[in-house]
Amino acid sequence: MTKKLQKILAGMTVLLLFPVVIATIYEYVKINENEELISTVYKEQLETIVSSINSYTLDISDTWSTRLELWLKYPTDSNRLKKMVAENQSIKEIYLAKANKTYSLVYGRSPHPDLFSKLDSILNKYSKEIEQLKTYYQNGYRKLISVPGLDDETLLLFIAEDRDEKLNVFFVNIDLLAFFRNQVSPRIQSIAQEHFRIDLVDTTTNILLISSEPNASPMEQYDQKGSMWFFPTIKIGIGLKNQSIADMANRRIREGLRLMALVLLVIFIGIWFLFLSVKREIELARIKSEFISNVSHEIRTPLALISMYIETLEMGRIKTIEKVNEYYRIIGKETQRLTGMVNKILNFSRLESGRQKFDFDTCNLNIITQKVLDTYQFHLKNKGFDVKYFPADRLKPIRCDREAIADALINLIDNAIKYSRDIKKIEITTGTRKNYTFVEVKDHGPGIPKKKQKLVFDKFYRITTGHLAHEVKGTGLGLAIVNEIVKAHKGKVTLTSKPGEGCTFRLYFPILFTDKDLSNNNI
């Protein structure tokens, strides 16, 4: 490869790779940014879930306070109260502290003999918070607070107005676990569905109170944590069911990187193919220019000879008839050489452009080969060649253009003659292999090195190393013509050769099966 080609390719690679590398880095940074954005959006979504669980809890207690307030205003309607506690099994007792600080047990059994004095001390302890609740109430907001109950239970405190528009305090003693299980859990299940897992954890004991997952234990890390508004020691933990957001982000980054690596690989492969095709084009251009100078030289030499001999003959200087005849013979031979070369070029151009019309017929390779040998016998003998022909018995017919196949065969025999040196022996064999019949031309010339065996079928290609290259004239079109002819017959051509041991060219043609063959399964 020339230095110039190397430079072009290096420039091309840099030109292509530079933007790709920049784009890759940019994409990588972008992916991270996108992941962060997705992460933020996801976290915000989880925060909404936390708020939604809290508002749901607020709704429940709000309903309780509304119903209790109604009962307070119409105490004779005891059904209202009964219905409420029946529907909410987590309610253990309900106490009432009237505006005048008198206490009563609204529902349930008194868990303590000195219940009212205990309620009194609670009222005193949370007097500030209760004042705040009252202010909220007066401004139209029904708020509540939770305080530790008389035993382990939790008390919900809220304000309710009686018929005299006095503000009273309700104490609803609830079994918190039952409240979460009965009231909150169905809501959590419906939010979590199959994607999320939502847990309520008691942070003082780290006990999992409820979870949207059956038989779960607390997770080590949640994607989002939030407190319950009324129960500050209870945390809401949310995570993705089968993976964390970090896992998901990592997976996406890995996928992105894999995709980019694939793109880079494709680009590298593309550059490599481009490299090969540019190299090939440059090689072809070189071969073409060599062909032109070669052919010009080949044409000029016989032309010069022909005109020189004609001039000499015209001058009448040649005295003997033998000499005159010899000159005519040389003129004829050189004209033939010229015609052969021009024909070859035209023939190839027709084949390559697809203008060649084939006259397909049912033929037998043995007969075609025999005819070619009959015509060539004299020429071969003249050149001192010993030609052996080994025709196969009962060769199956093929569909072919006789002239074209004979042409291909002549090209191979011509090459065998041209390139053979000391051992002037050619063996021609026909035979059958799988669904093909073949004809083979074997010589004992210099052979073709493995590396060049594919290239010799390329148009204009000639081996330029070794003494034969300069000694033997040619166009580099013979084997390309053979290849085109075989291709047009849906056949194939193979070359087996080792340097110094000659060449064996084999032309395969598909057998033309008759209906009889097919019905006899005789294939």
Ligand code: ADP
């Ligand atoms: P040409 O013979 O006109 O150069 P071909 O296409 O027939 O072109 O052959 C291409 C090249 O293959 C030749 O230049 C020659 O180097 C090599 N070649 C073809 N046939 C033979 C052979 N029988 N023995 C050795 N080399 C051969």
